[in-house]
Amino acid sequence: MNKKKHSTQEILATSVIESTPDETATEEDPTLVILRGKLEEIGKLEGVTGYILRNATSAVIDLKEPENLVSYALLSSQAEDASREFSDMFKLGEIENVVLEGEDSKMLCANVNEAKISVFMEKAADHSEIIRRISK
Amino acid sequence: MSNEVRASALRSTLNEIRNACPDVQTAFIFNQNGSVSAKDDDTQTENTTNAANIFNVLAERAETLGSLKFATFYGAQSKMHISQFNDSYIATVVSPECDEKYIDTLTQVLVPAVLRIVDTIDFSATQIQAPEDELESPSQPVADQEEFSEQPTIEAEPVEPETEEQTSEPEPESSFPEPPATQFMVEHLGGLLVPSDTVRIDNAVILQWKELYGEREIAEVDLESLNGQTTRCKFKPIRDSKQEGKGVIQMPEKIQFTLQLSKGELVMVKPVIDWRGTPT
Numbered sequence: 001m002n003k004k005k006h007s008t009q010e011i012l013a014t015s016v017i018e019s020t021p022d023e024t025a026t027e028e029d030p031t032l033v034i035l036r037g038k039l040e041e042i043g044k045l046e047g048v049t050g051y052i053l054r055n056a057t058s059a060v061i062d063l064k065e066p067e068n069l070v071s072y073a074l075l076s077s078q079a080e081d082a083s084r085e086f087s088d089m090f091k092l093g094e095i096e097n098v099v100l101e102g103e104d105s106k107m108l109c110a111n112v113n114e115a116k117i118s119v120f121m122e123k124a125a126d127h128s129e130i131i132r133r134i135s136k
Numbered sequence: 137m138s139n140e141v142r143a144s145a146l147r148s149t150l151n152e153i154r155n156a157c158p159d160v161q162t163a164f165i166f167n168q169n170g171s172v173s174a175k176d177d178d179t180q181t182e183n184t185t186n187a188a189n190i191f192n193v194l195a196e197r198a199e200t201l202g203s204l205k206f207a208t209f210y211g212a213q214s215k216m217h218i219s220q221f222n223d224s225y226i227a228t229v230v231s232p233e234c235d236e237k238y239i240d241t242l243t244q245v246l247v248p249a250v251l252r253i254v255d256t257i258d259f260s261a262t263q264i265q266a267p268e269d270e271l272e273s274p275s276q277p278v279a280d281q282e283e284f285s286e287q288p289t290i291e292a293e294p295v296e297p298e299t300e301e302q303t304s305e306p307e308p309e310s311s312f313p314e315p316p317a318t319q320f321m322v323e324h325l326g327g328l329l330v331p332s333d334t335v336r337i338d339n340a341v342i343l344q345w346k347e348l349y350g351e352r353e354i355a356e357v358d359l360e361s362l363n364g365q366t367t368r369c370k371f372k373p374i375r376d377s378k379q380e381g382k383g384v385i386q387m388p389e390k391i392q393f394t395l396q397l398s399k400g401e402l403v404m405v406k407p408v409i410d411w412r413g414t415p416t
Contacts, residue, residue: 072200083209086209087211090162090229093211093213098207099208101204107198
């Protein structure tokens with residue numbers, strides 16, 4: 001029972017940010033701080049519509065369309081599950097990035113250490129450049 | 137036959153893609169309903185079925201991006217690329233250093249092109265055979281009748297009874313239907329005692345020709361490949377009973393070379409009717 005409560009508290013610690021990312025959620029994790037800095041720059045690139053950065057305990061979310069938060073979060077999670085399954089089936093090795101491209105927009109998922117990044121962008125945006133910026 | 141030919145053509149195409157580009161480790165095609173329509177020979181069916189189901193769940197979730205067109209999973213050892221065409225997805229697993237554009241060209245151009253060709257040929261074959269069906273006796277094998285019942289058919293013009301004036305100068309073959317063209321998939325025929333000028337054809341098809349043309353002698357067939365190469369050669373029934381009814385033609389290397397064909401490709405076969413001595 002206690003464990004369940006603890007889990008609920010973790011989820012509540014997740015912060016939703018529309019314009020200015022919340023700093024309190026990440027101040028104790030240097031990896032997240034560095035990544036958030038990179039993502040803030042990436043967010044300024046043309047065609048990028050937002051990002052979700054999360055680790056096991058917290059998350060930073062910056063979306064131009066916050067109403068899509070739930071569907072984006074679920075999609076990121078589903079992409080992560082699918083990539084794990086595909087990796088096992090077809091011996092892809094550790095999944096570094098996933099790109100999903102729809103008719104209207106696309107999503108890039110990247111794993112950096114324990115952090116998971118999802119960047120949402122317009123179809124014409126250059127996801128290779130974003131991968132390069134995240135991994136440099 | 138249509139689905140079998142489609143699946144077989146797609147499987148051959150996927151195998152050829154792997155042959156052409158050894159960096160391609162796996163290739164398969166699946167539908168949006170989760171069924172796998174073709175895969176290369178080395179990939180496990182279980183994996184492709186599971187992957188299709190997993191991807192379709194992901195595609196549903198990805199509706200927020202619009203209809204999912206492409207997905208790429210970049211692994212440390214290999215990457216998996218899935219792209220949509222028509223109502224299907226083609227998935228390839230390739231090594232990381234593989235040229236993506238080259239693979240895209242192979243998969244996104246070749247596979248849809250093969251599908252278009254198969255569909256076109258299948259429809260053409262149906263058109264050719266439709267009038268013949270109407271002339272066939274009720275003793276036509278049930279399997280063949282079912283085969284064409286699902287195909288779109290073009291109605292043959294009604295055959296009017298011939299009057300004496302109309303048949304004042306009859307053509308010898310006027311009382312017989314036009315020789316039907318049948319589509320077969322090429323199987324290699326080799327061996328020391330194999331004549332290089334003779335193909336082997338399904339016995340059921342040969343019997344069908346005999347039913348149509350009775351006493352007329354049919355000693356040769358005309359072969360035409362998809363790229364328009366033609367040749368005439370002798371034929372015999374297929375010896376191997378396992379190969380019967382599979383829509384294959386066993387072809388010696390020399391004829392394959394003449395037609396610029398290889399195993400797995402399609403060829404149209406027409407009987408050559410000897411009209412000499414046709415009663416008037």
